[in-house]
Amino acid sequence: MSALSVEHKTRIYADQLRTVYFNFVPALLGTSLGAILLVALQWNVSDYRALLAWLIIFLVINSIRGLLVYQFKKNDPDEQQCQIWGKWFIYSSISAGMIWTIGVYVAFPYGNLPYQLTLAIIVVGLSAGATSTISVHIESFILFVFPMMVTLITLFILENNYSSYIVAITLVFTFLFVYRGAIKIYNSNLKNIELLIGAEVREKDLIKARNEAEKASLAKSDFLANMSHELRTPLHGILSFAQLGMYKNGDLPIEKVNKYFKQIFSSGERLRVLLDDLLDLSKLEAGKMELQMEYVSLHEIIDSCVGEQDARLQTNNLDVHCNYDTELPDILCDKNRIGQVVMNLLGNAIKFSPANGNITISTELSEGDADSKTKQSVAKFSIEDQGPGVSEDDQETIFRKFQQGKISDFQLQGTGLGLAISRELIHAHSGRIWCEPKSTRGALFKFVIPISENEQFANKVTG
Amino acid sequence: MKYILAADDEPANRDIIEEVLKDEYEIVCVEDGLQCIESITQRIPDLLLLDVAMPGMDGIEVCKTLRADEKTNQLPIILFSGFAAKEHIDKGMLAGADKYITKPYLPSQLRAIINEIFEQNNGHH
Numbered sequence: 141m142s143a144l145s146v147e148h149k150t151r152i153y154a155d156q157l158r159t160v161y162f163n164f165v166p167a168l169l170g171t172s173l174g175a176i177l178l179v180a181l182q183w184n185v186s187d188y189r190a191l192l193a194w195l196i197i198f199l200v201i202n203s204i205r206g207l208l209v210y211q212f213k214k215n216d217p218d219e220q221q222c223q224i225w226g227k228w229f230i231y232s233s234i235s236a237g238m239i240w241t242i243g244v245y246v247a248f249p250y251g252n253l254p255y256q257l258t259l260a261i262i263v264v265g266l267s268a269g270a271t272s273t274i275s276v277h278i279e280s281f282i283l284f285v286f287p288m289m290v291t292l293i294t295l296f297i298l299e300n301n302y303s304s305y306i307v308a309i310t311l312v313f314t315f316l317f318v319y320r321g322a323i324k325i326y327n328s329n330l331k332n333i334e335l336l337i338g339a340e341v342r343e344k345d346l347i348k349a350r351n352e353a354e355k356a357s358l359a360k361s362d363f364l365a366n367m368s369h370e371l372r373t374p375l376h377g378i379l380s381f382a383q384l385g386m387y388k389n390g391d392l393p394i395e396k397v398n399k400y401f402k403q404i405f406s407s408g409e410r411l412r413v414l415l416d417d418l419l420d421l422s423k424l425e426a427g428k429m430e431l432q433m434e435y436v437s438l439h440e441i442i443d444s445c446v447g448e449q450d451a452r453l454q455t456n457n458l459d460v461h462c463n464y465d466t467e468l469p470d471i472l473c474d475k476n477r478i479g480q481v482v483m484n485l486l487g488n489a490i491k492f493s494p495a496n497g498n499i500t501i502s503t504e505l506s507e508g509d510a511d512s513k514t515k516q517s518v519a520k521f522s523i524e525d526q527g528p529g530v531s532e533d534d535q536e537t538i539f540r541k542f543q544q545g546k547i548s549d550f551q552l553q554g555t556g557l558g559l560a561i562s563r564e565l566i567h568a569h570s571g572r573i574w575c576e577p578k579s580t581r582g583a584l585f586k587f588v589i590p591i592s593e594n595e596q597f598a599n600k601v602t603g
Numbered sequence: 604m605k606y607i608l609a610a611d612d613e614p615a616n617r618d619i620i621e622e623v624l625k626d627e628y629e630i631v632c633v634e635d636g637l638q639c640i641e642s643i644t645q646r647i648p649d650l651l652l653l654d655v656a657m658p659g660m661d662g663i664e665v666c667k668t669l670r671a672d673e674k675t676n677q678l679p680i681i682l683f684s685g686f687a688a689k690e691h692i693d694k695g696m697l698a699g700a701d702k703y704i705t706k707p708y709l710p711s712q713l714r715a716i717i718n719e720i721f722e723q724n725n726g727h728h
Contacts, residue, residue: 361688369656369685373613376685376707380619383710403615 148337154222155333160229160277161212167273168206171236171266172199178247178262185249194246198239205232226277233280240266240288248295253303256296260311263292267318275322276329285322289315363541366556370414377407417557421541424564431474431568435592438471438478438503438519439464445482446501452490456497460486463502471519471591477565478589481573484558485523485585492527492583500524509572509588518571522586529583535575539563562587604629605721606646610639610665611654620652623710624717636660640668647675650717655684655695663698670699679720683708 175198179191208228217225244263249255267285275281289311296308381400385392392400423429439462446453446460453460471478489499504520530538541560566573571589578584606629609620617632624630631648633639635657643651651669655662662682669675680702682695687705695703702716 365686365688365691368687372685372687372706373616377613377615377619379707380623380710381615384619384622387710399618403618407615 150219150223151337152330152333153226154217154219155336156276156329157222157226157229159329160274160280161209161225163273164209165206167269168202168209170269172202174262174266174269175199175202175243178243178259181258181262182247182249182255185252185255186247190246194239194243198243201235201239205236208232229277229280230283233274233284237284237287240284241291244288244291244295248292250299253307256299256304257307260292260296260307263288264311264314264318267315268321271318271322271325275325278322278326281322281326282319285315285318359541366541367418370556371411374407374410374414378404378411381407414557417561420561421557421564424561424568429477429564429568431477433472433474435470435472436475438468438473438521441475441479442482442501442503442521445479445486448483449486449490456490456493456495458490458493458496459498461498461500463500465502465504468503468505468519469591471589473569473589478569481562481565481587482521482523484562488558488585489523489525489527489583493525494527497526499526505591506588516590517592518588518590520586520588522576522584524578524582524584526582529578529581530575532577535577538575539573605649606631607650607652607717608633608639608642608648609652610634610636610657610662611652612657613654616654619710620713623713627714628717636662636665639665643669643675643678647678649679650720651678651680653680653682653700655682655686655691663694666695666698666700679724681716681720 175195179188179195182191212225215221240263244259247259249259267289270281270285274284293308293311293315296304296311381403385397385400420429442462442464446462452458486499486501493499500523502520502522502524504522506518506520508516509518539559539562541557563573566587566589569589571587573585573587576584576586604627607624609617609624609630609632611617611620611632612634617634621630621632631642633642637660639651639653640660653662653665662684666680666682669678669680676699680700681704682698682700682702683704683706684691684695685706692703692705701720704713704716
């Protein structure tokens with residue numbers, strides 16, 4: 141039981157309680173019959189007025205208990221609500237235990253052993269009945285049976301004669317026997333519920349494992365399809381321009397030849413970038429990417445990236461605004477790899493920005509990162525564009541392989557590996573990267589990385 | 604001279620198509636699916652070369668849209684793509700394409716397929 145979670149304990153308790161409530165109507169009828177029998181049998185040997193008053197109170201209490209069962213079945217409470225219904229059942233058992241204790245006291249005929257034994261038989265019968273009906277909820281069983289048995293045994297002892305002592309001892313053993321039976325039923329029921337929960341948990345685990353395997357298989361198929369597309373497209377450029385050059389060899393002006401060679405070169409270059417990306421990603425995923433850690437200025441990295449993209453920025457007439465936090469010190473990172481991340485994010489911003497748009501890059505020194513729970517000083521980077529933005533559903537999936545800009549099965553832009561690589565690189569720097577929801581048009585990407593205390597990564601193999 | 608419209612978001616692919624076909628056909632290239640539909644509403648070509656993976660409106664959607672319109676439901680359409688799995692080809696053919704060519708294809712193959720389609724159409728007429 142100790143290994144069970146709170147959730148399982150709550151579930152077990154609810155199952156026990158449902159077993160008790162749903163089987164309780166026959167118990168109520170049985171005890172009512174027992175009470176009427178007790179009054180009828182002891183009518184002439186005990187104070188009949190007291191017996192009658194007791195019977196009325198008993199029937200009222202039993203009716204209330206019946207109402208409780210009716211309400212439970214009607215409400216069909218969930219596992220959490222069963223905790224409260226459990227308390228109500230305990231109160232109901234205490235009331236029943238108390239009324240039976242009073243009944244034993246009122247009906248006990250002093251000095252009349254045969255009728256005393258009749259009473260004892262009824263009480264033992266009640267206890268045995270309670271074993272089969274409420275022992276699953278063991279607290280209720282004890283609170284119901286214990287007071288009346290103890291009272292009966294005490295009354296026999298107080299009779300102070302040899303026969304009554306024998307009966308009292310017999311009752312003690314009977315009580316212990318009944319209690320042992322109740323515990324056995326309780327444990328057996330508990331084991332059944334645990335087995336049931338275990339089977340359910342295993343079934344859930346199996347379903348989860350099957351779903352994950354199916355997802356992995358689907359992801360693999362998607363990856364291969366996208367990979368095929370990404371390899372075939374530049375290969376198509378290489379083969380086509382090469383054949384065009386070959387067929388028109390003699391007639392081609394030099395400008396055309398140069399153009400064909402340029403196209404072959406750029407297609408080849410695209411293949412090279414794709415292969416490099418794939419290699420990077422496989423290294424990162426296998427934890428084998430070597431990071432050359434040193435203290436460098438994030439602002440210098442950003443400036444260098446913006447400089448490299450100057451031609452594209454001018455072609456699209458885009459402005460880059462940099463809001464740098466002057467308090468941000470040099471950060472410990474692999475400058476080439478962080479540069480790769482910045483370049484990827486900037487490249488996406490340029491690609492998706494409308495002409496004449498603005499791209500805003502900001503940095504910030506922050507004490508700790510709320511989401512990743514780190515207390516270290518972190519460097520925050522954000523880049524915002526005025527493009528179509530990223531839908532809320534895609535904000536997580538775009539960091540998966542070949543998911544960037546994927547709108548339908550056939551709509552891919554770029555190799556689709558850039559954000560997946562960026563995420564792995566930022567993770568390798570103990571940071572995190574995400575796409576933030578925006579109320580206005582455009583995409584907002586952010587990453588944070590610890591400024592220092594990252595020495596474990598310096599010149600080491602990650603992972 | 605037959606008029607061929609080609610839609611492909613890759614500039615290099617548009618260049619290839621132009622280089623291969625410009626001597627024999629009147630060829631116009633557009634960059635995406637929406638431009639393609641817009642161009643067809645102005646003038647219906649004799650043949651449409653349609654890339655599958657395009658931003659905005661992909662080739663499959665364009666194909667379906669054209670097949671749903673009685674003015675273009677007989678227009679010969681060749682889909683081409685780097686997606687070469689059977690499920691992708693099936694999707695293209697179900698959308699109503701006459702042919703689905705997987706990249707890389709050679710200029711000579713493209714010419715042969717276009718000739719074949721035009722000859723078939725001439726035969727029917």
